[in-house]
Amino acid sequence: MNNFNFKIPQEIICGQDSILKLPEILKKQQLKKVMIISGPNLNKMGVVKKITDILSCEGIEFVTFVEIEANPSVETVDLATKAFLASEADSIIALGGGSPIDVAKAVGVLAKYGGSITEYEGADKVPGTIIPMIVIPTTAGTGSEVTAFSVITDRKRNYKLTVFSYELIPAYAILDPNLVMTSPVKTAAACGIDALVHAIEAYLSKAASPFSDAMAEKAMELIGKNIRLFVADRQNEKAAENMLYGSMFAGIAFAWARLGNVHAMAHPLGGYFDVPHGVANAILLPVVLEYNALADEGRYEKIYHYIKNNKGTDNFIPEILVAEIRKLTKALGIPENLTTVGVTEDLIPAMAIDAMKSGNIAINPRITTQKDIEELYQRAL
Incomplete structure (x- = not known):
């Protein structure tokens, strides 16, 4: 048998309507303004609004970036990072499947340490903790809310680069079955x-x-x-x-x-x-x-x-x-x-x-x- 080690460095909240606990999580971390990173389809379907309504009711400031495509690119990561820095937000909510979550992780790295996500390709190149993040999956599939990976497409190389670091594992994940029930x-x-x-x-x-x-x-x-x-x-x-x-x-x-x-x-x-x-x-x-x-x-x-x-x-x-x-x-x-x-x-x-x-x-x-x-x-x- 191989030698092995593991840890579960997260708090994972599960159950129907568990997204209602979102303000409590943000206040617990003393976070004041959050950027929601998601995709256009979820925005059109009103899923993003479900989250913003919850935040608005509790007086929590937010901005949104809802332009994440399937197989998201280095360029999209750069745009989302610029939007995050310009917003002066202090945290991220990743809402969606693997694509928004992968971008959110990448933004969490670049907003804190700078550079291009290509510079962090490979294993253990993220120097420390990233921007505080809460992940809310809307698909039952990627498991990105509990993984140490961010996969981003480098169009110049036609290549999907992988950033691997346990620093990428979000501190909080909310698993609300109501959200996956909207899946086509x-x-x-x-x-x-x-x-x-x-x-x-x-x-x-x-x-x-x-x-x-x-x-x-x-x-x-x-x-x-x-x-x-x-x-x-x-x-x-x-x-x-x-x-x-x-x-x-x-x-x-x-x-x-x-x-x-x-x-x-x-x-x-x-x-x-x-x-x-x-x-x-x-x-x-x-x-x-x-x-x-x-x-x-x-x-x-x-x-x-x-x-x-x-x-x-x-x-x-x-x-x-x-x-x-x-x-x-x-x-x-x-x-x-x-x-x-x-x-x-x-x-x-x-x-x-x-x-x-x-x-x-x-x-x-x-x-x-x-x-x-x-x-x-x-x-x-």
């Missing part, structure tokens, strides 16, 4: 599979520990029992709650065990072809699981039982899990291959080079070369 069906499906991939890759990682295993197993249990129900009906309160909590547990798992080939390969798909992250993960998952089956030490069967919701399978082989994942993604309406989302063969070598730069390759359960990555992209086409 495609978002619910893609984000739900994204959360499942987080749990599976953390569970199979060479860096897994008893702590991360416990988080991953609970995540797979909650997601396996609820993802179909939630995608079928986002107004199913219990399914929404369980998906949100499952996503959070999966986030904690991969914050400490990291991920694998699926995520290493998914980021270039976003950088070169703007494929939504959850969709990229969902398409790649069965392909990578099939490749990693050679290294399975019995965990594929456990994963299968969480997804299938049964307790026993005679004569289990890893291919049974692969087939079940394909069946699940098809039922949820996920595209079956990369060709259907606009990916072309000519950029596979370039994407493979970028994928190999990911630290996730080193902890994938099966040793992987650049040639292997190219072949896996070919299979996924």
Whole structure:
């Protein structure tokens, strides 16, 4: 067993209407003015207004930056940082899925330490604590509210850079199931599979520990029992709650065990072809699981039982899990291959080079070369 360490340096508030505790959290930290970082769709849907109404009722000053796109860019981070500094706010509320949360983390770094987010690419380059932040997820998928990562697209390189530092973990997260119940069906499906991939890759990682295993197993249990129900009906309160909590547990798992080939390969798909992250993960998952089956030490069967919701399978082989994942993604309406989302063969070598730069390759359960990555992209086409 690997030596391991962990900590949970956050306060996480869960439950229906838990966003009403937001003013209490801000006052507890003696924060006077907050910037809300979110996206245009959430703004149009009135989700941002829900937060601003709560703040207004308590006389808390706020400003908003609601221009965060999918696969957010270095330029967007720069714009949001300038807006934050000009506003003289002292804190950030990140409202949304992974994109607004990733930008908020990056702004939290740059507003305090300056420079470009590209200067912090890699591990442990953030010198200390960042701007105080409260994260409110509106999707059950990314787990970004509990992770130490910020992923930002560098358009100049067609590359998704990753900033990794435990300083990025927000001090507070509010998990209110009411907010994820507004998810469109495609978002619910893609984000739900994204959360499942987080749990599976953390569970199979060479860096897994008893702590991360416990988080991953609970995540797979909650997601396996609820993802179909939630995608079928986002107004199913219990399914929404369980998906949100499952996503959070999966986030904690991969914050400490990291991920694998699926995520290493998914980021270039976003950088070169703007494929939504959850969709990229969902398409790649069965392909990578099939490749990693050679290294399975019995965990594929456990994963299968969480997804299938049964307790026993005679004569289990890893291919049974692969087939079940394909069946699940098809039922949820996920595209079956990369060709259907606009990916072309000519950029596979370039994407493979970028994928190999990911630290996730080193902890994938099966040793992987650049040639292997190219072949896996070919299979996924």
